[in-house]
Amino acid sequence: MNRRNRTMSFVWVLLVLAAHMWGRGFGPVAWVLLGLQFLVYPHVAYFVAVRSKNQMRTEFGNMLLDGLMFGIWMAALRFPLWPSYTLFICAAINMTVFRGAAGALLAAAVIACGTLLGAAVFGVHTEPATGPLTTSLSIATLSLYLLVVAKDAYARSLMLFQTRQQLRAKMEEVLALQQRLQEQSTQDPLTGLFNRRYLVEAMERELSRCARAGLPLSILLVDIDHFKRINDAFGHQSGDAVIVHLAQLLRQHARAGDVVCRYGGEEFLLLCPEMPQAAALERAQQYRTSLAAQPLQVGDASIPMTLSAGVATFPEHGDSAEALIRSADEALYRAKGLGRNRVELAGLSG
Structure with a gap:
């Protein structure tokens, strides 16, 4: 159920990171890794989860891997402010939807581990400034992602409301049936008098x-x-x-x-x-x-x-x-x- 959100949001994040990487001297390896991470990986994660015996647990593991990789990318790109914030918020929101406040804390911890791992590999460098295009794309990506999450939350709330209405109707039917059965057990069917x-x-x-x-x-x-x-x-x-x-x-x-x-x-x-x-x-x-x-x-x-x-x-x-x-x-x-x-x-x- 997370495939669509991951695929779309990863494409938007790819555009943000590509806009930031453009003209900053990143070699072809970085661009290939960017494509593999944000274009190929979402589909691999889906196919792994859909074939798992416990799909929910596997998908939760995929989200942990998302956060870890986001932390590595933040360190590799030298912690640009808007792209880093976009990566962090997307991962935190996704984990919060699945696990509540504990999920948000877990997302922060996993991203921190990723940044430490990235810093160990690429060194600790900070270049928080971003260009207008990167900033605009980051804001647009965050807005679109929040709207998609809100839309999904509305759809799930509506489905839950409809399910509750159906359950309430079923319960009323069951209660009415119980009442009819009770009446039938104590009433004469011909006259309606007690038996x-x-x-x-x-x-x-x-x-x-x-x-x-x-x-x-x-x-x-x-x-x-x-x-x-x-x-x-x-x-x-x-x-x-x-x-x-x-x-x-x-x-x-x-x-x-x-x-x-x-x-x-x-x-x-x-x-x-x-x-x-x-x-x-x-x-x-x-x-x-x-x-x-x-x-x-x-x-x-x-x-x-x-x-x-x-x-x-x-x-x-x-x-x-x-x-x-x-x-x-x-x-x-x-x-x-x-x-x-x-x-x-x-x-x-x-």
């Missing part, structure tokens, strides 16, 4: 709360009368419509704290915390009369409906979920036996 799995958790929780506070809790076990006849006479789709209709009726008249569940088939259970026995009986009678008062229209068919219900209250009819449900079920069975379309209270004989 028996949720009822078990809610009933234990509400019973414990009401027991601690000394409050009543009532349950209503409701069953559609002659549901099999409805299915046989009008079809299963009409039977489903009847179930959905009753579910809507139960939910419509439930309080905010009540839990309405499809208990199984055509049976429903209402968990009513803090509701005394008399209010529970009144509620069950309200459901019964409301359902019987208006037949359900399904297409051209008018389907008459009635329900039977058994009511049980904590603590009179049981002090556990199992005991309360058993008491309500016995009351419901008695309501069926007494002719249906009626409400019976647990513990009564008729």
Whole structure:
């Protein structure tokens, strides 16, 4: 990923150094080395890195070599101010992009080693002055290099932002899926009411709360009368419509704290915390009369409906979920036996 920046910046630096070397008596060997360093070397570094098993580590080694060679060139050219500054800044910025502040310090150390090595070979000479062309090319090279780095930083920031947006969207999809799965695990797919799995958790929780506070809790076990006849006479789709209709009726008249569940088939259970026995009986009678008062229209068919219900209250009819449900079920069975379309209270004989 560093090939383009290295290739372009090395060409710009070559122009800077060539402008400085021109007319200063450098022989053909120096010019050949200049060409090899800034025209051939970038491609060799790329091919070495791209074939490496650890490309990032190899490329980091290439950048260290860049800094070392830059230091040697600074000493060989007798430390001209603008070319030396250009070489140092380019190497420092490149290392900083990869390793942060530690990279900048490492770049300075490597360049210093290069200058010491160059000074040992070529001697310590300083000629900081540069001509107008070299100075102008140095400034232009620094400006272009900084703009390229800034452009790459913007592109990476934009890519990171887009990646984060995509991850956020994926996370929202996952959370929505988890919520749907949670709902599916606790809701009846036909009616949208809670199912028996949720009822078990809610009933234990509400019973414990009401027991601690000394409050009543009532349950209503409701069953559609002659549901099999409805299915046989009008079809299963009409039977489903009847179930959905009753579910809507139960939910419509439930309080905010009540839990309405499809208990199984055509049976429903209402968990009513803090509701005394008399209010529970009144509620069950309200459901019964409301359902019987208006037949359900399904297409051209008018389907008459009635329900039977058994009511049980904590603590009179049981002090556990199992005991309360058993008491309500016995009351419901008695309501069926007494002719249906009626409400019976647990513990009564008729």
